[in-house]
Amino acid sequence: MRSLFARLLTSSAVVAVCSITATAWLAASSTSGAIQQEQGQTLASDARINNSLLGYASRHSDWSGVAGTLRDLAAQNSRRIALVAENGTLLADSATAGTPLPAKVSAVVDPLAVDVTLVPGAAGDRIDPRAVGPFLLSAHDRARLRKAADAYAACAGRTGQAVQVTVSNTGRPLVTTLSQGGGQEPSPVPSPVPTEAPAVVDVCDATIFSTPTRTEKAALKQLNLLVGKCLKGKGKDAGRGSVGLDFTWVSREKQPMPPVAEPDQVISSCVVTARREQLDPYVAPAAYLYIGSPAEGTGQRIPLPSIAGAALLVLVLTVGVSIMAARRLVRPVNALTHAAQRMRDGDSSARVTVRTTGEISELATAFNEMSEHLQRMEEQRKAMVSDISHELRTPLSNLRGWLEATQDGVAELDPALIASLVEEILLLQHIVDDLQELALADAGKLRLHVEPLHLGDLLDQVTTAHRGRAEAAGLTLTAVVTDDPPLTADPVRLRQAIGNLVTNSLRYTPRGGHITLGARQDGDQVVIEVTDTGVGIRAEHLPHVFDRFWRAEKSRNRQTGGSGLGLAIVRNLAEAHGGTATVASVPGVRTTFTLRLPSQRDP
Numbered sequence: 001m002r003s004l005f006a007r008l009l010t011s012s013a014v015v016a017v018c019s020i021t022a023t024a025w026l027a028a029s030s031t032s033g034a035i036q037q038e039q040g041q042t043l044a045s046d047a048r049i050n051n052s053l054l055g056y057a058s059r060h061s062d063w064s065g066v067a068g069t070l071r072d073l074a075a076q077n078s079r080r081i082a083l084v085a086e087n088g089t090l091l092a093d094s095a096t097a098g099t100p101l102p103a104k105v106s107a108v109v110d111p112l113a114v115d116v117t118l119v120p121g122a123a124g125d126r127i128d129p130r131a132v133g134p135f136l137l138s139a140h141d142r143a144r145l146r147k148a149a150d151a152y153a154a155c156a157g158r159t160g161q162a163v164q165v166t167v168s169n170t171g172r173p174l175v176t177t178l179s180q181g182g183g184q185e186p187s188p189v190p191s192p193v194p195t196e197a198p199a200v201v202d203v204c205d206a207t208i209f210s211t212p213t214r215t216e217k218a219a220l221k222q223l224n225l226l227v228g229k230c231l232k233g234k235g236k237d238a239g240r241g242s243v244g245l246d247f248t249w250v251s252r253e254k255q256p257m258p259p260v261a262e263p264d265q266v267i268s269s270c271v272v273t274a275r276r277e278q279l280d281p282y283v284a285p286a287a288y289l290y291i292g293s294p295a296e297g298t299g300q301r302i303p304l305p306s307i308a309g310a311a312l313l314v315l316v317l318t319v320g321v322s323i324m325a326a327r328r329l330v331r332p333v334n335a336l337t338h339a340a341q342r343m344r345d346g347d348s349s350a351r352v353t354v355r356t357t358g359e360i361s362e363l364a365t366a367f368n369e370m371s372e373h374l375q376r377m378e379e380q381r382k383a384m385v386s387d388i389s390h391e392l393r394t395p396l397s398n399l400r401g402w403l404e405a406t407q408d409g410v411a412e413l414d415p416a417l418i419a420s421l422v423e424e425i426l427l428l429q430h431i432v433d434d435l436q437e438l439a440l441a442d443a444g445k446l447r448l449h450v451e452p453l454h455l456g457d458l459l460d461q462v463t464t465a466h467r468g469r470a471e472a473a474g475l476t477l478t479a480v481v482t483d484d485p486p487l488t489a490d491p492v493r494l495r496q497a498i499g500n501l502v503t504n505s506l507r508y509t510p511r512g513g514h515i516t517l518g519a520r521q522d523g524d525q526v527v528i529e530v531t532d533t534g535v536g537i538r539a540e541h542l543p544h545v546f547d548r549f550w551r552a553e554k555s556r557n558r559q560t561g562g563s564g565l566g567l568a569i570v571r572n573l574a575e576a577h578g579g580t581a582t583v584a585s586v587p588g589v590r591t592t593f594t595l596r597l598p599s600q601r602d603p
Contacts (some may be wrong), residue, residue, distance in 0.1 A: 057284035058111040125272040449492070470515065500569060
């Protein structure tokens with residue numbers, strides 16, 4: 001970390017050293033700069049030449065027509081380029097006939113065994129991505145699939161889902177669902193089939209462009225036959241899966257393969273071997289690439305104007321460094337001052353960017369963190385006020401409506417109406433009580449009266465309290481405790497937390513389902529789980545399950561969810577006990593809420 005004093009001292013030293021080192025710098029930079037520039041240009045041009053010839057080999061079955069491409073590359077890069085077959089036959093040469101080949105081979109041009117340092121996309125199987133062979137789509141299929149993909153993207157846009165359409169080397173359109181958070185980045189690996197988007201799947205049809213064409217089906221059939229032949233030769237069962245359009249192995253077994261390295265390596269090896277065998281007739285054979293020196297030398301001499309310009313530059317630099325150093329020191333301070341003034345005027349999004357290190361950078365980082373924290377707090381405050389008003393408005397509106405109707409003589413205050421009004425009042429009280437619980441937890445004033453517990457008895461109490469609702473809903477509610485692990489906790493608060501989880505499971509589990517309460521010891525922690533066979537929670541919703549007033553069903557219908565505070569209270573109660581609350585779910589199969597609490601806790 002550089003201090004402000006060190007930076008000022010360094011700036012002064014730079015001014016003094018510049019004059020002393022000017023002559024040495026001029027001589028050294030003129031030589032090394034020319035060498036480095038030539039080396040950099042040579043490496044870049046060699047990579048371009050190799051990549052261009054790999055692209056040619058990937059789309060042609062032989063080298064018969066490469067002469068024109070080779071001459072163009074030689075002219076563009078000012079290099080001598082020659083291709084020689086593995087048997088020593090000269091395939092093409094940009095130099096005149098009879099010119100000796102360079103002494104060393106520059107690279108081997110083989111689209112089925114590329115150098116992964118030059119073609120990063122082929123790092124997995126060393127096959128050039130442009131070598132597609134029989135998977136190359138016809139112009140008609142390309143146009144048809146692209147039209148279908150564009151229609152799907154337009155439909156997705158109308159439903160609020162952002163997607164991106166790209167084209168693979170085979171000509172097949174790839175539809176990628178863009179992330180909805182932060183930077184709106186696309187998924188890292190595009191898939192031939194559109195990524196599932198809940199808002200699109202039920203509305204937009206992806207069948208047309210996601211279904212393999214006739215030529216692709218034939219190519220896949222051939223590829224799978226080759227893979228099966230390879231697996232059979234290695235004593236493996238080829239009927240366990242098949243290769244898809246993305247050239248990955250898809251298992252047909254109901255249970256996943258055991259995590260043993262050997263089967264995966266055998267399958268991967270056979271897939272790569274089969275692909276090379278299938279592509280071999282469609283790509284040019286391997287050839288040696290020779291790249292010679294440029295046709296004309298690039299030696300440069302330093303002209304007198306350059307020497308004079310360098311001397312003037314050193315003179316200007318001596319004066320300019322001090323000015324630049326002062327400005328660089330003042331600029332971040334001014335930026336911090338302006339950002340603080342914007343925050344004073346109510347702009348909570350004020351940020352400052354400092355491209356330096358040291359104390360000023362740390363100050364800017366601390367300021368930005370404070371600004372972000374204030375902005376989050378303000379957004380949470382606004383969201384909280386909006387959600388609370390939304391939750392309280394409905395029962396208050398119902399109470400007012402019925403009381404005014406009774407006052408006007410439109411409705412009669414009979415026992416049924418009174419019971420309905422009492423239910424609305426209880427709902428209001430429940431919301432207020434939940435808000436008070438959360439407020440106490442946020443303020444650190446939530447008191448716990450911990451004592452040694454028998455989890456078996458506590459889970460039986462929770463099960464008994466909710467069994468009536470479970471039976472009425474046609475559900476099975478059971479409790480399973482392993483070895484009755486010891487736990488020191490507040491029994492009332494713990495029953496409240498587990499009860500909230502059971503209530504949530506009862507709400508989202510269809511008739512005939514099962515809800516299981518479990519407890520077990522895990523090291524120095526006690527694990528309490530509530531598992532149901534309900535509708536489940538989609539992966540994109542899991543991070544928000546414990547947020548206040550959050551519900552997957554945005555209409556906030558009371559028939560499909562509560563106030564949205566129950567699970568937030570569960571998390572706060574778990575954290576008050578020094579533990580955590582998590583959730584895992586497989587939609588349509590099961591959902592498990594897990595409380596992890598320390599076994600021992602001081603009263």
